[in-house]
Amino acid sequence: MYYCSNIILIILLNLRCIYSSAGDQLEQYRSCLYYCVDQECDTDGRSYLHNYDEINIFPFMQWPCFDECRYNCMWDTVEKLESANVSIPQFHGKWPFVRVLGIQEPASTIFSFLNFLFHLKWIKIFRKRVFSGAPLYWMWHVFACVNLNAWFWSIIFHARDTQFTEFMDYCGAFSIILINCYVLVSRICWILGKLYCSLISLFFILFYTNHVLYLYSARRIDYNYNMTLNFSIAIFTVISWLIWCYWNRKSKPYVDKCAIYAVLTSAVALLEIIDRAPIFYTIDSHSIWHLSTAFLVGIFYRFAIKDCNHLKRHELKAKSLNFKKPL
Incomplete structure (x- = not known):
């Protein structure tokens, strides 16, 4: 034996x-x-x-x-x-965490669930305040669904770390970063027409699928490649959002919400750099990062609501100008 x-x-x-x-x-x-x-x-x-x-x-x-x-x-x-008053090291790549009800990382699990609830809450508010025929109405539903799926797997992963739940969490985290970039590009290019929007959507779907298949086909997750790609897309998205917000600050005063969201999400992401033992072996910088992002969700959805309503008003105004009375 x-x-x-x-x-x-x-x-x-x-x-x-x-x-x-x-x-x-x-x-x-x-x-x-x-x-x-x-x-x-x-x-x-x-x-x-x-x-x-x-x-x-x-x-x-x-x-x-x-x-x-x-x-x-x-x-x-x-x-x-x-x-023996010796500093506590990591074990198998992680700091020691006390399980609560069998949950491996209780704080990160709870805060991931909070993000899930906030996205669910705000997409419901969005549906109440925005006309279903408004431009890009569908896009924000895609944004919400992607985030809900990603935070669901974040909950599962932090509750029980396995090879499968880790893979799904990494795929979910990448989808959050990519969907923010997709929203940016779609918002800028929507005026070009449905064909261009469809091509943009196809490109992002293929790009995401290729990345997921690469992670899956490898014997283990390529952490350096995954981190580099995530970081590059995130930086590009934040900088592009800020430029777009600055360009439209006069014609669309509400873009300040988008700019604030971009800056704050970048700021709280710095918590990931902190690598210290969790407080009471429960709360670490990663869990605090999840907590922070939950309270920033509403800022971006407020921007989405105002932007969709603005686009709808612009659309109605354009139709009224092109309307010709019958002879």
């Missing part, structure tokens, strides 16, 4: 080598992990040798035995380091 458990453990550790950090290299952590897998886990590394409910009181989260051992040994190591 000991021999089989060690083989499984070695395989699992090799599969997770990319997430190796200072904490999981500590001898006391590794010794604890070997012992736990040997005593608690079956040879598959997932099943428990003993009563599941005695080990994990939240079986619906489907924490396999190996991950449960990693979690318990991590906190055993953290307690020993704290007692």
Whole structure:
């Protein structure tokens, strides 16, 4: 049994080598992990040798035995380091987080859910305040749907980190950045006509699909490439929005909301640079970033409401000027 458990453990550790950090290299952590897998886990590394409910009181989260051992040994190591007044390192690429009701990162999960609720709330407000026949009415629904899908997977990923949920979270995060760029380009080019808007939509769909297929086809996510692409598109979008807002500041005074949104979202994104242990092992800079973005959602939707109504008024005015009375 000991021999089989060690083989499984070695395989699992090799599969997770990319997430190796200072904490999981500590001898006391590794010794604890070997012992736990040997005593608690079956040879598959997932099943428990003993009563599941005695080990994990939240079986619906489907924490396999190996991950449960990693979690318990991590906190055993953290307690020993704290007692020795040694700084706490990361484990497997992440800071230690206390689970709440089986949820891996409770603060990020709650704040992701808050973003989901705010997008749902504001698209409902948008539908009440904007005529369904207004130009680009459909575009803002696409914007809302993409964000709702992305924040849904963010909730799932932060609640339970697996290879699949991580992939879906990365795809969702990229879709948020790309949909902001799509809204920008569509807003600028809408006057060119439906054909151009359709071509723009097709381009963005193909671009997103290509990126997702690339991430999926690779044996692991290419983090550097993904981060570089996300950052480049985000910077381009923010700068372009600010230029467009400055250009239209007199004819469309409400664009100040769009400019404020662009600046503030860029500012709060700097929280991602901060890499420190979470407060009370629950709240970190990443979760605070999610909290911040939730309260910025309304600013952009207010801009969307005013812009769609402005375009509708412009459309009606153009029709009235071109209207000819019958002889």
